[in-house]
Amino acid sequence: MSTVLYELALMGLPSDDQVREVEQHLLKGIEPFGLTLGKEVAWSTRVTSFEPSQRIAAGVVFFGAEGVSDSGLKPILRHGIPIVPVASTYGRVHAEIPEMLRPLNCLAYQVDGPQRVATALLECAGLLPRQRRVFVSYRRNESREAALQLFDVLSARHFDVFLDTHGIGPGEDFQAMLWHRLCDSDVLVMLDTPGYFESRWTSAEFGRALAKGISVLRVGWPNSTASARISTASRLDLDVSDIDAGTGRLTDDVVARICFQIEALRSQSHAVRGLSLFSRISQAIEQIGGNVSGVGQHKAVFANLADGKAVVVCPTVGVPTSLTLHEAVDRAPDSSVAVVYDEVGLHPDWLNHLSWLGTHIQAGRYVKAHEVAWALADWEV
Numbered sequence: 001m002s003t004v005l006y007e008l009a010l011m012g013l014p015s016d017d018q019v020r021e022v023e024q025h026l027l028k029g030i031e032p033f034g035l036t037l038g039k040e041v042a043w044s045t046r047v048t049s050f051e052p053s054q055r056i057a058a059g060v061v062f063f064g065a066e067g068v069s070d071s072g073l074k075p076i077l078r079h080g081i082p083i084v085p086v087a088s089t090y091g092r093v094h095a096e097i098p099e100m101l102r103p104l105n106c107l108a109y110q111v112d113g114p115q116r117v118a119t120a121l122l123e124c125a126g127l128l129p130r131q132r133r134v135f136v137s138y139r140r141n142e143s144r145e146a147a148l149q150l151f152d153v154l155s156a157r158h159f160d161v162f163l164d165t166h167g168i169g170p171g172e173d174f175q176a177m178l179w180h181r182l183c184d185s186d187v188l189v190m191l192d193t194p195g196y197f198e199s200r201w202t203s204a205e206f207g208r209a210l211a212k213g214i215s216v217l218r219v220g221w222p223n224s225t226a227s228a229r230i231s232t233a234s235r236l237d238l239d240v241s242d243i244d245a246g247t248g249r250l251t252d253d254v255v256a257r258i259c260f261q262i263e264a265l266r267s268q269s270h271a272v273r274g275l276s277l278f279s280r281i282s283q284a285i286e287q288i289g290g291n292v293s294g295v296g297q298h299k300a301v302f303a304n305l306a307d308g309k310a311v312v313v314c315p316t317v318g319v320p321t322s323l324t325l326h327e328a329v330d331r332a333p334d335s336s337v338a339v340v341y342d343e344v345g346l347h348p349d350w351l352n353h354l355s356w357l358g359t360h361i362q363a364g365r366y367v368k369a370h371e372v373a374w375a376l377a378d379w380e381v
Helices: 016-033 073-078 090-096 109-124 140-156 174-183 200-211 252-287 322-331 348-360 369-376
Strands: 006-012 041-047 057-063 083-087 133-137 160-162 187-192 215-220 234-237 291-295 301-304 310-315 336-341 364-368
Touching (some): 006 016, 057 252, 073 083, 083 109, 133 140, 140 160, 140 252, 187 252, 234 252, 252 291, 252 310, 252 369, 322 336, 322 348, 364 369
Parallel strands (some): 006 041, 133 160, 215 234, 336 364
Antiparallel strands (some): 291 301
16 A cells, blocks of 8 residues: 555745745644655645646645746646645735636735645645544444444544444434434444444445445454445455454554554545545536636635636535635635535434525525536526
8 A cells, every 4th residue: 555645745936945834834734643744645845747646635835936937737727636826925916826826815925924834735635624534333232342442543643533322412313413424424434343234224324425425444354254345445354363352452553554544545535525526516617608717725616607707616525514604705705605515414404504504694605516507507696
């Protein structure tokens, strides 16, 4: 397995001091996740082209300057890789930033500083989103201790871990909340014990994760025969020696391997699902006669509609919140904003909440993923 989980790059004309300062903040930013710059997080500076794998989450910061070349930018924009333009000050954007990047929200180095540039880059690659969530799917009578162990270890690594015994409060509609939390997850970890697919609920959790495009890591117990259904899942097969027969807990080495594969799958999931939404939105915009000018932070798609209106379309993987809309509008204060989400599986009360917000907030709107072309064809905010 390749050790590269994320790919980051600086393009344009950053100074030596700027490269060093941004790099220092990147090191601090990824340290809590147990990642290393130059290893799991590939790091390139002053490159003239950037073509990361489409199965690895990536991001670019472009340092502008007078006369800077725009060579290498078109493929990045065409492939939907998020890019953050950086000028020296906001008053120098037109002088320092290539024309094709001007529709995107810019940062000003003298105002925002190296820490904001570094965090923007990490946000582009999905390393610093609010969502960093794992769903543990297991049978309580077969792998409860291992599930609790993973809950503790992953929580310590700054993951928001869903475990049925911890994630649903008293009086909640258990199944509705279960599916809602599954929809908000990056990776499903299935503890594939002999009776995993004999349970209606664990079987449904696995199937619905696939239906939502959520990456699946199958941790296979030594005495469990792999089902044909797991052909698309990533696999980590356990030996008898990997499980303590007395406690049911996994060895530290196995837990470390599971954590690494979860991080790899999360990056892959972020890249693939982000690209899928970008393609879906791009096709919808082109279908109604518009065009896409670029992709910015948080994979915000900057679009021009056929009637000349400019719209920022913000794809949301998982469950959108009022804060999702707030931040989308805040990042594009002078633009019309659409937040696109997939409503399948979300809790009915949450859908009602989004509907209520949509009728009371005028700065932006929620749009269901399958209705993008329909909504933008008559866009008024």
